Amino acid sequence: MPERAKKNSDLELPPEILDLLKGNDELELEDVDMVVDEIEFLYQAGVMPALQRMVASRAKPTSLLDAPFTLPVQKYPGEIVEVTLGATKSQGGSRGKPIVIGGEKSPSFYTFENPTLNAPVISLDVFDQKVPIPKAVKTNFNDAIQDPVSWAKFAVDKFGAQMITLHLVSIDPLNPKPSTPAEAAKTVEDVLQAVDVPLVVGGCGDPKKDLEVFEKVTAVAEGERLLISTVTLDMDIEKSAKLIKQYGHVALAFSPMDLNQARELNRRLLEYLPKEQIIMDTTTAALGYGLDYAYTIMERARLAGLMGDPELQQPMSSGTTNAWAAREAWQTMDPQWGDKALRGPLWETVTGLTLLLAGVDLFMMLHPAAVKTMRNTIKRLTDKRGAADVAQIANWVSTKI
Amino acid sequence: MSGKETKGGIKQLSPIDVYMLLPKTNCKECGEDNCMAFATKVVNREVSVDQCPSLLTKANQKNYAKLKEMLKPAVKEVTVGVGDSAINVGGKLVMYRHEFTYTNPTAIAIDVTDEMSDEELLSRVKKTQEFTYLYIGNDLKLQMIAVRSTSNDADKFKATVKTVAENTNLPMILCSIDPAIIESGLMAIPKARPLIYAATKDNWKEMAELALMYKCPLVVSAPNDISLLKSMVKTMNEYGLEDLVLDPGTFTSSGLGDTINNFTMIRRAACTMGDELLGYPTIGTPITAWTESTGSPTVKAWNEAYVASMLVTRFADLMIMHGTEGWALLPLTVLRQNIYTDPRKPVAVEAGLRTIGTPDEHSPVLMTSNFALTYYTVAQDIESSGNAAYLIVVDSEGTAIDSGVAGRKLTAETVADAIKESKLEEKVNHRKLIIPGKAARISGEIEELSNWQVLVGPRDSSGIAKFLQDTWK
Numbered sequence: 001m002p003e004r005a006k007k008n009s010d011l012e013l014p015p016e017i018l019d020l021l022k023g024n025d026e027l028e029l030e031d032v033d034m035v036v037d038e039i040e041f042l043y044q045a046g047v048m049p050a051l052q053r054m055v056a057s058r059a060k061p062t063s064l065l066d067a068p069f070t071l072p073v074q075k076y077p078g079e080i081v082e083v084t085l086g087a088t089k090s091q092g093g094s095r096g097k098p099i100v101i102g103g104e105k106s107p108s109f110y111t112f113e114n115p116t117l118n119a120p121v122i123s124l125d126v127f128d129q130k131v132p133i134p135k136a137v138k139t140n141f142n143d144a145i146q147d148p149v150s151w152a153k154f155a156v157d158k159f160g161a162q163m164i165t166l167h168l169v170s171i172d173p174l175n176p177k178p179s180t181p182a183e184a185a186k187t188v189e190d191v192l193q194a195v196d197v198p199l200v201v202g203g204c205g206d207p208k209k210d211l212e213v214f215e216k217v218t219a220v221a222e223g224e225r226l227l228i229s230t231v232t233l234d235m236d237i238e239k240s241a242k243l244i245k246q247y248g249h250v251a252l253a254f255s256p257m258d259l260n261q262a263r264e265l266n267r268r269l270l271e272y273l274p275k276e277q278i279i280m281d282t283t284t285a286a287l288g289y290g291l292d293y294a295y296t297i298m299e300r301a302r303l304a305g306l307m308g309d310p311e312l313q314q315p316m317s318s319g320t321t322n323a324w325a326a327r328e329a330w331q332t333m334d335p336q337w338g339d340k341a342l343r344g345p346l347w348e349t350v351t352g353l354t355l356l357l358a359g360v361d362l363f364m365m366l367h368p369a370a371v372k373t374m375r376n377t378i379k380r381l382t383d384k385r386g387a388a389d390v391a392q393i394a395n396w397v398s399t400k401i
Numbered sequence: 402m403s404g405k406e407t408k409g410g411i412k413q414l415s416p417i418d419v420y421m422l423l424p425k426t427n428c429k430e431c432g433e434d435n436c437m438a439f440a441t442k443v444v445n446r447e448v449s450v451d452q453c454p455s456l457l458t459k460a461n462q463k464n465y466a467k468l469k470e471m472l473k474p475a476v477k478e479v480t481v482g483v484g485d486s487a488i489n490v491g492g493k494l495v496m497y498r499h500e501f502t503y504t505n506p507t508a509i510a511i512d513v514t515d516e517m518s519d520e521e522l523l524s525r526v527k528k529t530q531e532f533t534y535l536y537i538g539n540d541l542k543l544q545m546i547a548v549r550s551t552s553n554d555a556d557k558f559k560a561t562v563k564t565v566a567e568n569t570n571l572p573m574i575l576c577s578i579d580p581a582i583i584e585s586g587l588m589a590i591p592k593a594r595p596l597i598y599a600a601t602k603d604n605w606k607e608m609a610e611l612a613l614m615y616k617c618p619l620v621v622s623a624p625n626d627i628s629l630l631k632s633m634v635k636t637m638n639e640y641g642l643e644d645l646v647l648d649p650g651t652f653t654s655s656g657l658g659d660t661i662n663n664f665t666m667i668r669r670a671a672c673t674m675g676d677e678l679l680g681y682p683t684i685g686t687p688i689t690a691w692t693e694s695t696g697s698p699t700v701k702a703w704n705e706a707y708v709a710s711m712l713v714t715r716f717a718d719l720m721i722m723h724g725t726e727g728w729a730l731l732p733l734t735v736l737r738q739n740i741y742t743d744p745r746k747p748v749a750v751e752a753g754l755r756t757i758g759t760p761d762e763h764s765p766v767l768m769t770s771n772f773a774l775t776y777y778t779v780a781q782d783i784e785s786s787g788n789a790a791y792l793i794v795v796d797s798e799g800t801a802i803d804s805g806v807a808g809r810k811l812t813a814e815t816v817a818d819a820i821k822e823s824k825l826e827e828k829v830n831h832r833k834l835i836i837p838g839k840a841a842r843i844s845g846e847i848e849e850l851s852n853w854q855v856l857v858g859p860r861d862s863s864g865i866a867k868f869l870q871d872t873w874k
Contacts, residue, residue: 060639060640061636061639061640062606064602064605064629064632064633064636065632065635065636065639066632066635067628067631067632067634067635067678068628068631069627069628069630069631069670071666072666072669072670072673072674072676074669074673109658109661109662109665110662110665111658111662112662112665112666132860172842174842174843175842204807205806205807205808207809232808234808234809256798256799256800256804256808256810257799257800283804285774285801287732287735287736287739288536288732288735288736288738288739288774289774289775289778289801290772290774290801291736291739292498292739292740292742292744293744295498295714295739295740296498296499296744299497299498299499300497300499303497325801325803327861327863328731328732328735331861331863333727335727336727337534337727337728337731338726338727338728338729338731339728340728342699342703342726342728342729343727343728343731343732346703346706346707346728346729346732347732349707349710350706350707350710350732350733350736353707353710353711353714354710354711354714354736354740357661357711357714357715373703373707377657377707377711380654380655380656380657380658381657381658381661382658383655383658385658385659385662386659387652387655387656387658387659388624388625388650388652388655388656388659388660389652389655389656390624390625390626390650392652392656392692393624393650393651393652393686393689393692394624395692396686396688396689396691396692397549397550397576397577397578397598397599398549398550398551398553398577398578399551399691399692400514400516400551401514401688401691401692401723
């Protein structure tokens with residue numbers, strides 16, 4: 001409030017000035033200054049509170065004032081591509097039911113703008129050899145994790161997995177005895193036999209070996225519309241893309257937390273593949289270990305796609321299992337931080353939910369409790385608006401817990 | 402109002418806009434070389450315009466007022482409590498965190514009730530006050546106590562508020578929809594400026610009077626009804642109340658979608674539509690997860706925690722919670738820290754040799770990546786192991802160890818080059834390099850290229866202390 005207004009005295013203010021002061025708005029007070037400039041010298045200290053009371057008592061409303069609210073909707077020039085994973089028998093594969101992701105016309109779950117066309121999907125991780133897995137996860141799978149086929153079956157039968165991600169880590173050339181492309185392809189065939197959900201097939205991260213393996217895998221699984229994970233900038237992109245196109249699969253384009261690289265990779269893939277055969281992964285870092293970067297890159301990618309950037313309009317995938325890289329997820333800590341059997345899966349859940357809100361369409365996850373919470377939440381977020389029952393929370397303030 | 406034009410987002414404000422309203426005398430009294438440099442810092446919110454002495458004189462009063470209006474955040478900043486322990490909530494400049502750093506991390510309040518035993522009450526207050534987790538140089542904390550009246554007895558409420566005030570400096574939220582109860586609570590702490598929860602469509606007049614009388618911030622509550630919320634805000638403004646907090650209701654099971662929508666709509670209206678009636682901080686109440694009729698306490702704590710995490714991401718400036726379990730609050734407070742960090746901070750630290758303590762020619766040599774979080778974690782773990790050591794930070798293009806190895810950003814070549822550049826061969830009398838367990842697969846190649854012996858360390862750097870104890874003699 002301007003200093004000089006405070007110097008008011010017991011001066012009687014004319015009604016039109018009181019009207020101007022009503023609501024105590026800064027700008028209006030400025031106007032008052034101009035109107036009453038010549039009487040300023042009459043002001044004395046300490047009278048402003050009295051003036052405020054006078055104004056307030058005069059202005060006190062007796063009923064609620066009207067303030068209409070219109071939904072703050074925006075228009076977006078772009079939209080996210082729809083991608084189908086898995087193919088049924090009539091479509092040339094052997095999956096029970098294909099899954100469609102993407103298709104957003106608004107930022108995720110801005111359902112006041114547009115309904116969610118396709119609910120985000122969760123794929124459960126299966127590894128083809130022993131890998132370090134947190135105890136909190138292991139106890140849920142018992143002996144099933146001994147081999148990828150029983151693991152995949154268990155994930156589908158016991159936990160209702162919508163998809164399976166088969167990580168072919170055994171092919172890594174740095175392993176003492178890496179498995180061959182033919183052996184890896186056999187594992188893929190076996191898992192395809194054992195479960196009928198759509199499949200993600202992941203390599204080991206070696207661009208050369210992965211491509212050798214993908215060459216076999218794409219061929220033996222022709223028509224299944226697998227998600228091939230991953231194609232990166234340091235791979236032979238032309239060859240990878242052509243294989244994926246020839247045998248009817250989908251590419252997962254992986255970039256290391258860098259929007260320009262994500263764009264470049266999509267651009268290069270789009271030279272050989274239709275946009276309906278590309279999903280992108282801009283890297284997931286664990287909660288506490290870079291999730292902020294992962295979140296913001298994904299949010300920016302999605303907003304850019306909606307604003308019309310054709311190179312960022314692919315649906316997004318997240319390796320949410322990376323949440324377990326955080327030591328707080330798996331370590332026994334001081335007792336005040338509680339049971340790691342709860343802390344760990346909550347770590348994965350929070351990592352996943354944060355990226356769900358950034359726009360991720362496909363999650364690769366590990367812990368069944370995290371998967372279940374994500375699924376329930378996705379269901380609630382895609383519900384039609386108006387599911388809130390006001391009576392249900394009306395008395396929380398006075399409820400004994 | 403000129404402010405409306407700038408509410409579209411921080412990017413629309415240029416240093417020139419600010420410069421035009423400065424004295425343009427380049428007097429350097431603010432500590433900057435000239436007014437333009439000062440204007441740039443003002444736009445980046447690194448300094449306040451109040452640092453310009455000339456601007457505070459009467460002659461520049463109009464320009465000062467214009468600048469204040471121009472720089473006004475889209476979401477008003479509201480202070481709860483007084484003195485050193487006061488908490489600011491809101492004050493947001495932007496909707497998305499990549500646009501500009503979020504200010505004022507979501508404040509978390511833990512509830513107590515006026516029917517809890519003194520023992521329970523004090524233990525919850527103590528737990529809230531003492532909650533601390535050291536995370537990359539920051540202490541993660543809880544901020545407030547929410548006192549709820551479950552007894553509906555004004556005297557009991559007053560006594561409870563008094564007890565809490567005697568045992569903590571944390572700011573309070575007084576919770577009841579009965580104005581008489583709130584008033585008795587306010588009488589116990591008349592100068593403490595607690596947040597009043599809440600004015601509703603039925604009690605707003607009485608609550609407004611109390612907020613005016615005790616000069617307290619006030620929550621206006623309209624579950625799942627933003628029109629009502631807006632109309633209450635307008636009414637309160639008319640009453641002379643500006644320190645308001647918006648409660649659109651938190652539904653943790655069915656209705657969660659509406660909840661996320663409501664918080665999102667409020668923030669968008671404020672940040673991109675210039676709707677000043679919705680330009681106030683928001684309060685979430687994940688505590689409602691505990692009022693569900695089914696589920697064990699563990700399930701309720703779980704539900705409360707994950708809903709709270711979504712509200713941290715989706716625009717809650719303040720939250721009331723019941724659970725105090727570390728397994729639930731740790732991921733939540735870490736997430737809050739993540740969301741509220743400066744997005745302009747680089748992911749990578751400079752590569753090169755670092756020393757920890759005062760290493761000599763016998764000291765161990767360790768290696769890590771230049772991903773900022775990896776580096777800080779590893780450096781902290783070596784330091785707390787009590788060993789003096791050399792740490793080679795390899796340029797992995799800002800990726801973590803595992804993704805760096807997988808993505809060929811962290812290779813035997815880059816490691817061998819880094820060893821050479823570090824000139825460690827002149828500094829130590831051994832040739833042993835400890836590498837992270839997650840880089841084990843490139844150990845052989847490193848040995849070949851560098852002629853150093855590689856010791857594969859733990860997969861997580863928390864194991865470094867033990868590893869050094871066992872292997873470095």
